[in-house]
Amino acid sequence: MFGPLLDKLFNRPVTEEGFAQLFIKAARDAGxxxxxxxxxxxFRLLHDNGAYFNLHNAFRDYQSADKAHKPSVLNGYVSTLINAKQTAPQTFERVRPLLRPVIRNLAMLEEVRLHQARTLGWDAPYSTVYQPLGRxxxxxxxxxxxxxxxxxxxxxxxxWGLTMDEALAIAVDNLREATPDAFEExxxxxxxxxxxxxxxxSRVLLPDVLQRAPIKGLPVFMIPTRDVLxxxxDRDEQGIRNMVEVCFKAIESGRVVSSQVYTYQDQQVVPFISGDAVVETRLASLEQLLLLGAYHDQKELLDTIHTEQQNDVFVATYQLFxxxxxxxxxFSVCSWTKTVDTLLPKTDRVALVEIQDDGSANVHVVEWDELKSKLGELLTxxxxxxxxxxTVGFPTEQQLSQLTVLS
Known part of the structure; x- marks a missing residue:
């Protein structure tokens, strides 16, 4: 009974259990x-008609928010739960002015799919409809x-009788009407x-808006998290470097979206190639950090699914050194151990591990690209x-001899 009081007195970070109870209370208070x-x-709630409300994103955003904004974050997710219950299929006439485009990291869609696989099994039909934006x-x-x-x-x-392209075109027009100039240096x-x-x-889908920012040349932009544009x-070399550095700070607390740099070509969003070695090095590091988080979440969920479904598959860890x-x-690296059925993340290097009878291990570290090009039949x-x-089997001694061993 003293747990919540002590947490409050000593400002302890809320646990998953504590957050779940906090969320339930807020939902009850909201009706x-x-x-x-x-x-x-x-880490989710079962509510009406067997539906689930996942708490992972709400918990993550609540933890990241400063003290003053925690209540609004919590109430926002409670509203999502309530609206999910109350919202029936809408007529197009009613919903048309409410349509908006949103940009999300691909890992978000994968998380939804894995949660479904956990609940309904891998064979349950699953589909998403989206437009590709970046990689x-x-x-x-x-x-x-x-x-x-x-x-x-x-x-x-x-x-509604609309294609995805038609619906997004309406959504983008709606967003444009709600977009005054609001840039701050x-x-x-x-x-x-x-x-x-x-x-x-989402306003990166409005080239005319970004072109009104007081910048040097054509717009070059990044969307590191959901709330940061x-x-x-393109003629501001130091500005591009500064922008990349700001992204490292943004991903510390925000929900990540993309590690890439973009510009426009014929009013369409396309990748921007800076040609600046400093920028390219920092962007590679930024991408590694986003992948580190995505692979961590993916492994955690897959491990749970494999345990519950009694599937003896090891998901290797994506590591950075x-x-x-x-x-x-x-550089990123993962481990592939002989005789262990493994799912490998795509890393820069792979540690090939053979456990010996005395418990010691022979380890050969090789480059992923060389491994994939020469022994691709072992990787599905x-x-x-x-x-x-x-993984399919393990490299033989003869196959290992084809690879350049780094250590």
Whole structure:
């Protein structure tokens, strides 16, 4: 009985159990009267008609928010739960002015798919409808309700009679009408959007808006997290460097979206190639950090699924190590152990491990690209994001002799 009081007195970080109870209380206070059955092993709530409400994202955002904003974060997710219960299929006439585009990291969609696989099994049908944007993010359709945003991962309702492209075109037009100029310079040459309405990053789909920022040249932009849009000019070398550095700070607390730099070509979002070695090195590090988080979450969920379904498969860990004398450069590595059925993340290097009879291990570290090109038949790609490869056997001594051993 003293736990919550002590947590409050000593400002302890809330636990998953504590957050679940906090969420349930907030939902009851907001008028939610339906069942809310907390499932601690899954960290989600079972509510009406067998539906689930996952707490992972709410917990993560609550932890990241400063003290003053924690209540609004909590109430926002409670509103999402309540709206999910109350929202029936909408007529197109009613929903049309509420349509908005949202940009999400691909790992978000994968998390939804894995949760379904855990509940319904791998054979249950699953589909998402989106437009590709970058190599690590996509554009989805959403409905902007007063208290929350409902992301339509399956695209527009069938009875609306719209294709995804048509629905997103309407959503983008709606967003444009709600977009006054709101740029603020936060570093020399770097501007951020200050709309603060949940759709800041979506405004990269409005080239005319970003072109109005007081930058040097054509817009070059990044969307490191859901709430952070950064833009500078293609003729501002230092501005681009500054923008990349701001992204490292942004991902410390925000929900990640993309590690890439973008610009426009014929009014379409395309990758930007800086040609600046300093920028490219830092971008590689940024991408590694985003993958580190995505692979961690993926492994955690897959491990749970494999345990529950009694599937004896090991998901290797994506690890980062700093290169000696590499001026901050790092490389990723995973381990592949002989006789162990393994799912490997795509890393820069792979440690090939053979356990000996005396318990010692022979370890050969090789480059992923060489391993894949010469022994690709031993790696079967799995349709997931971030990418995994199922091992098939293990390299023989003869096959190992074809590889350049780094250590």
């Amino acid at each position: 939610f009267s339906g069942p809310l059955d907390y499932r601690p092993s899954e 690590d993010c996509v554009t989805l359709l959403a409905v902007d309700y007063p208290e929350s945003t409902s992301t339509l991962t399956k695209g527009p309702q069938e009875d 936060i570093e020399p040459g770097v501007y951020t959007g200050r709309w603060n309405d949940g759709y800041d990053t 950064l833009v500078t000019g 700093e290169l000696a004398g590499g001026n901050g450069k790092a 790609p799995v349709s997931v994001y971030p990418p995994l490869y199922r």
